[in-house]
Amino acid sequence: MTDGPGAKPGFVEEALPHLDAVYRFALRLSGSPDEAEDLVQETFLRAFRSWDQYTRGTKAKSWLFTICRNVFLRRRERTKRHEEIVSQTATRSGSESAPLVNPVWSSVQSLDPEGDFFESIVDERIVAAIEELPEEYRTAVVLSDIEGLPYAEIAELMEVPVGTVKSRLFRGRRRLQDVLYDYAVEMGYISPVPGERIRGWS
Amino acid sequence: MTLFDERGDGSGGGGGGCGPENISCEDALRLVHEFLDGELAGVSPAEVAAHFEVCRGCYPHLRLERAFREAMRRACASECAPPALRAKVERLLAEAREKG
Numbered sequence: 001m002t003d004g005p006g007a008k009p010g011f012v013e014e015a016l017p018h019l020d021a022v023y024r025f026a027l028r029l030s031g032s033p034d035e036a037e038d039l040v041q042e043t044f045l046r047a048f049r050s051w052d053q054y055t056r057g058t059k060a061k062s063w064l065f066t067i068c069r070n071v072f073l074r075r076r077e078r079t080k081r082h083e084e085i086v087s088q089t090a091t092r093s094g095s096e097s098a099p100l101v102n103p104v105w106s107s108v109q110s111l112d113p114e115g116d117f118f119e120s121i122v123d124e125r126i127v128a129a130i131e132e133l134p135e136e137y138r139t140a141v142v143l144s145d146i147e148g149l150p151y152a153e154i155a156e157l158m159e160v161p162v163g164t165v166k167s168r169l170f171r172g173r174r175r176l177q178d179v180l181y182d183y184a185v186e187m188g189y190i191s192p193v194p195g196e197r198i199r200g201w202s
Numbered sequence: 203m204t205l206f207d208e209r210g211d212g213s214g215g216g217g218g219g220c221g222p223e224n225i226s227c228e229d230a231l232r233l234v235h236e237f238l239d240g241e242l243a244g245v246s247p248a249e250v251a252a253h254f255e256v257c258r259g260c261y262p263h264l265r266l267e268r269a270f271r272e273a274m275r276r277a278c279a280s281e282c283a284p285p286a287l288r289a290k291v292e293r294l295l296a297e298a299r300e301k302g
Binding site: 006007008011016019020022023024027028037040041044045048049100101116118119121123124126127130141142144145146150151166169170173176177180 | 228231232235236239240241263269270271272273274275276277278279281282283284287288290291292294295298299300301302
C-alpha cells in the first residue's frame, strides 16, 4: 500500500495493526456485528483519506477510535441517547451522591470476598450488560477497561474534561456491577443482599 | 508476606487510617478506581497499595473491583475482526489508493 497515486506512507504500519481494536470498539458501540463491520470499513476509509492530517507516531489507536465513534454518532440520534442518560441517572447507581463503595459489595464481600461469582457469569451476559449502557458511559468504560486508554486520551476523544471521564467511568462501572449482581442472584451464583432491591422487581 | 497484619483495624469504608504513615480508609476507597487505572495524582501508588495490603476492611473492595475489571477484559478483550472483514478493509484501501 506504499505505491500508486494515492499512496499513504506509514498507514499500514501505524493504522492497520489497530483493526482488531477498532472492531471491538465498533461492536460495543453498535451491539451488532453487521453494523460493526460497516463502521470499521468506513473508519479505515476515512482514516486513509485523512492520513495527511494525522501526525505520525501520535496515538493512532485513539485517533481511529475518534473517527469510529464520530461515524457511529452521526448514524444515531444523540438526543435520544442523551435523554436515556438523563432519565436513567435516577437509578441507584447513577447518583452524583452515590457512596464510595457499591452498597452491594459491602455485603457481597462476606459471601464471596474474591468475587468468584464473576467467573460464573458467561461472557455473553457481560457483553450484553455493556451494550445496554448509555453510549457516553459505554464508550468511557470500553475505552478504559477493555482498550486501556488513559483518562486524558479518553477525554480528548470524547471532547469532555477528564473529570467528566472519571464521572462516566464511575457511573458506568457502578451500573454494570449492579446489573451483573442482579444477574448473579437470579442465576443463583450468589445469595441476595438483604434489603437490596433487584432490578425489575417491585 | 502475609496480606493482613495486626495493624489492620477491619473497619474499612469510614474509619481512620491503619497506621500513622498510611492514608485513611475513606481516601483509599475514594482512590480505588484511579489506583486500578494507573491514574493517581498527588498520591503515590505505593502508599495506596500499602493501605490495601494491611486493611482487612478495604482490601475486599479492591479485590472485587479488580475481579470486575478482569471479568470485563475476559469477556471482550480477545475479540478479533473476522478475516473476511480484514480482507474487505484491505481491498477498500487498495481501491482508494488506486483512485489517488
